Amino acid sequence: MRTILITGPGGSGRTTLAAATALTAAAEGTNTLVLTTDRTDTLGAALGVRTGPAPVEAAPRLAAWRPDPAQDFREDLTALQDRASTALDLLGASRLDPEELNPLPGADELALLRALRAAALSESYDLLVVDLPPLPQALALLALPEELRRYLRRLLPPERQAARALRPVLGRLAGVPLPAEWLYETAARWDLELAAVEAVxxxxxxVVRLVAEPGPAGSDALRAAGLGLALRGLRTDLVVANRVLPEASPDTWLAGPVAQQRKTLEEWREKYDVRPVAHLGRDPRGADDLTALDVPGADRDIPVAPLEWPVTDRIGEDGVLVWHIPLPGAIRDELDLVRRGGELVVTAGRFRRVVPLPSALRxxxxxxxxxxxGELSIRFAPDPKLWPQSR
Known part of the structure; x- marks a missing residue:
């Protein structure tokens, strides 16, 4: 299944263009599902349907889905209480009823990740269009599966599960209680679910499709997005320039904004594949307006080069291996690198990622x-104590 993740600055029209993208793909004959967690149901309003916790038909070959984070939160916490029942009883804790549970901050993001995994496993669709939150939240959301898996592996290392049978004996020898089996089982299940989302x-x-209005604010947002996405190894297929004003407008007041948009579009085209979408003069509503936007659909023919972090062998020439990390838009003074065992902590501006080193670089x-x-080159010298020695 092809997946298009759509995001952009707040107010750029990303939800409307996600709906238009899905509608165009469905009209082209692609079985499409469009997914959102927007509580105001902007997606449903654009498509002319009411979305909910189950996919609903919005047009031929098109379904729209808005998962319910409250329902998922209640089910998860209730299941966690059941698994931890022994510990809760020992503490004399009082159970929480599902009816009194309200979703906490972050429930929307977790619901979207779960729905993303479920949609990817479905065989009913060929294309998944995801209406992500605005850019800062979207970048944090896309980083969440990898970060949570890293936390789980550090707090509850999988290799310790091999000692399940010895846990009671080890607990008596150590004089302290060891984590209950349900905790490891829960962590293992979460790890599998997060790994499935990370794989999607x-x-x-x-691919990630960025939506922005051509102008200074849109340029700043794209610059930050390009750096954040590159640090996560994510690829952008298109930049959709939304609400582009007509060039031949008789209104002289529009001459300044039109000239500014024209200059911005020229700059964007030097770095991205840009698809302009004309301003309709009104907020698009319904299938006719979405079709009039003339946005690209699945666009399987768009070439998207893989974003790789290659390692170059220069041991014979300079005695080093070089790790090449593409970071478009990075500023030298805002870069920071910290080696931490078999990991490298990379900070670029406000973005940060902990990445495992390739085996040779360890x-x-x-x-x-x-x-x-726009490329960070890190040189690694073989450690004589660890590097295989030639005879």
Missing amino acids: VADRDT RCTVAGAALRD
Whole structure:
């Protein structure tokens, strides 16, 4: 299944264009599902339907889905209480009834991730269009599966589960209680679910489509988005320039905004594949307006180069291995690198990622780094104590 993740600055029209993208793809003959967690149901209003916790038909070959975070939250917490019943009883804790549970902050994001996984496993659709939150929240959301899995592996290492049979004995020897089996089982289940979501986001058929209005604010947002997405290894297939004003307008007041948009579009086209969408003069509502926007649909023919972090072998020439990390828009003074065991902590501006080192680089020490033309090159020198020695 092809997946298009659509995001952009708040107010850029990303939800409307997600609806238009899905409608265009369905009209082209692609079985499509469009997914959102927007509580105001902007997606449903644009499509002319009421979305809910189950997919509803919005047009031929098109279904729309808005999962209910409250329902998912209640089910998850109730299940957690059941698994921890022994510990709760020992503490004399009082159970929470599902009716009194209200979703906490973050429930929407977790519901969207769960729905993303469920949709990817479905065989009913060929295309999944996801209406993500605005850019800052979207970037944090896309990072969530990887980050949560890393936390789980550190707090409850999977290798410790092998000692289940010895846990009572080890507990008596150590004089302290060891984590209950239900905790490891819960962590293992969460790890599997998060891994499935992470696989969808990292899949070669998954792309990010950015929506922005051509102007200074849109340019700033795209610059930040490009850096954040690159640090996560995510690929952008298109930039949709929304609400583009007509060039031949008789209104002289529009001359300034039109000239500014024209200049911005020229700058964007130097870096991205840009698809302009004309301003309709009104808020699009219904299938006719969405069709009039003339947005690209699945666009399977758009070439999207894989975003790779290759390692170059320069041991024979310079005695180092070089790890190349594309970071478009990065600023040298805002870059920071920290080696932490078998991981590298990369900070670029307000974005940060902890990445495992490739196996060859784990046997090396960091020998320097340089940022040039939007690419960070990190040099690693083989550690004589760990590097295989030739005889």
